Amino acid sequence: MMHRAITLILSQFLMLYSIGQDGVSFHPPVKIPMYLSGNFGEIRSDHFHSGIDIKTQGTTGHHVSSVEKGYISRIKVQANGYGKSIYISHPNGYTSVYGHLDRYREDIAAYVKVMQYKKQSHTVDLYLNRSTFPLEKGEFIAYSGNTGSSSGPHLHFEIRSTAQQHPTNVLSYNLDIRDQLAPRFHTLFLYPMNSTGQINGKARRFSSKVVKDQGIYTIPYGSTLEVSGSLGISVEVFDYLDGTPNRCGIHTLEMYVDNKLSYSHVMDEFSFSETRYINAHIDYEELIRSGKKAHRLHRLPNDRLQIYNQTLENKPLFVDESRSYAIRIVASDVAGNSSTLEFTLKGSKPSNALPVSENEDNVYMKYAQVNNFEEGPVRLEIPANSLYQDLYFSFQSSPPANGSLTPFYHIATREVPVHKAYTLSIESPDLDPSLHKKLLLISRTDKGEVVSAGGEYQDGHVVAKLRNFGEFAVGLDTIAPKITPLGNMRFIITDELSGISKYEGYIDNQWALFEYDPKNDLLFYLFDEERITKGTDHEMELYVSDKKGNVNLLHTTFNW
Numbered sequence: 001m002m003h004r005a006i007t008l009i010l011s012q013f014l015m016l017y018s019i020g021q022d023g024v025s026f027h028p029p030v031k032i033p034m035y036l037s038g039n040f041g042e043i044r045s046d047h048f049h050s051g052i053d054i055k056t057q058g059t060t061g062h063h064v065s066s067v068e069k070g071y072i073s074r075i076k077v078q079a080n081g082y083g084k085s086i087y088i089s090h091p092n093g094y095t096s097v098y099g100h101l102d103r104y105r106e107d108i109a110a111y112v113k114v115m116q117y118k119k120q121s122h123t124v125d126l127y128l129n130r131s132t133f134p135l136e137k138g139e140f141i142a143y144s145g146n147t148g149s150s151s152g153p154h155l156h157f158e159i160r161s162t163a164q165q166h167p168t169n170v171l172s173y174n175l176d177i178r179d180q181l182a183p184r185f186h187t188l189f190l191y192p193m194n195s196t197g198q199i200n201g202k203a204r205r206f207s208s209k210v211v212k213d214q215g216i217y218t219i220p221y222g223s224t225l226e227v228s229g230s231l232g233i234s235v236e237v238f239d240y241l242d243g244t245p246n247r248c249g250i251h252t253l254e255m256y257v258d259n260k261l262s263y264s265h266v267m268d269e270f271s272f273s274e275t276r277y278i279n280a281h282i283d284y285e286e287l288i289r290s291g292k293k294a295h296r297l298h299r300l301p302n303d304r305l306q307i308y309n310q311t312l313e314n315k316p317l318f319v320d321e322s323r324s325y326a327i328r329i330v331a332s333d334v335a336g337n338s339s340t341l342e343f344t345l346k347g348s349k350p351s352n353a354l355p356v357s358e359n360e361d362n363v364y365m366k367y368a369q370v371n372n373f374e375e376g377p378v379r380l381e382i383p384a385n386s387l388y389q390d391l392y393f394s395f396q397s398s399p400p401a402n403g404s405l406t407p408f409y410h411i412a413t414r415e416v417p418v419h420k421a422y423t424l425s426i427e428s429p430d431l432d433p434s435l436h437k438k439l440l441l442i443s444r445t446d447k448g449e450v451v452s453a454g455g456e457y458q459d460g461h462v463v464a465k466l467r468n469f470g471e472f473a474v475g476l477d478t479i480a481p482k483i484t485p486l487g488n489m490r491f492i493i494t495d496e497l498s499g500i501s502k503y504e505g506y507i508d509n510q511w512a513l514f515e516y517d518p519k520n521d522l523l524f525y526l527f528d529e530e531r532i533t534k535g536t537d538h539e540m541e542l543y544v545s546d547k548k549g550n551v552n553l554l555h556t557t558f559n560w
């Protein structure tokens, strides 16, 4: 009887408080069952996901509470990113982060509003000491929401090491999140790493759907491919968690060649300063071509991520044409479920197929050094270590289009990732000097849409720092943002080219707190009895400017 009672208490304790391997325990951040739409380390645009995304049943307003005792050490409010967020420092050496919140607990909200009026800015980044908002484990802090760069209601939840602010793998703290499903392989990619590489006699990229046969994933060609030279291999593989169809990230990935480990990575922790190396880690060319997110099974020379097994070379495969290679790729999740993909690569004599990437007209750029390039009106300065590997740099141009003032210059290709920003300058056409500050670089997407690439006029050129290659030209933005009133102090604000940079709202000549929600182009004011007198006429002025200094002003009166 006594034993049963203890077991019962213990199991209840385990349900409420999860205990990680190192004895760190966390209370669940929400009261609803935790189903995830995203997990730690999954592949996102230019970064690894730094936390988990907890589904909130399609609605906002769920209670969010502190996972451990501690104090609010930071409150950040921004239009993009995590929107409204809270950071809590805990005595156990971790910081928990809660993002996309709808609104803060009343006293916290009041504190934030005072600071926003003091700074006259909706965007604030506040660092707090331990006495402002001390918290108990499980204490209510905010309501879940959909603010910032969020594509649906959910709670973004992170656990960082406080000292380094490194995000860590939330799933390794045994929160009550079920995962009995093994990762699934979807697609296999092989590609030449230099002029020697060939797959089935062709010097170009090869992809194959993956099939499952008797519990093992394989490729549907008798599992054998004929190859030669230097080869890159990458796999599209996702983990799936119980109760949701969402594709999540895997925890570990290993490749064995003839039963010998040749590549391995583990997703337990990373730093924000290295997260952009994801573009080296993934098969970036495949991402741009098909949108597929695939992990490489080798490490590019300038990939500085710390996730790789440092005792391995993690190199591309170099095929000896006289033998075969048994390839086994194993992916696993934090819960220990794993899946295996097996196939054979048969070494063969290379055919006369020509490589597509190494055009002799192209300039060979070494990734570790500064690379300058100049042709006609175009100048490029690529800092050392901006590329992940050496590059046959291509340059072309095509006629002006989509309102550009110059031809479009094709700077390498979109399929080549860029780590550190490079400088692109294109000679400006002759224009009235009053228009110089309205000049910018524009880039053309593969769908033919024109978007701003930023930049400024400098000594007869338009100069921008860029973190991607592609097609660029000089453009002009003289058009102010549009403001469309929706009623009830809600406005749609849009800008055609350079983008919204600033907005200011005044009510009765006093600065007023307007909130901007860029994903919905929405700007709104919440009527505030503490700041404006109820039951009278009011005057409102709203200024919205774009990044080229074009300003629109809306002046109106309203009764509230």
Ligand SMILES: [Zn+2]
Pocket: 038, 049, 051, 052, 053, 155, 156, 157
């Ligand atoms: Zn998230």
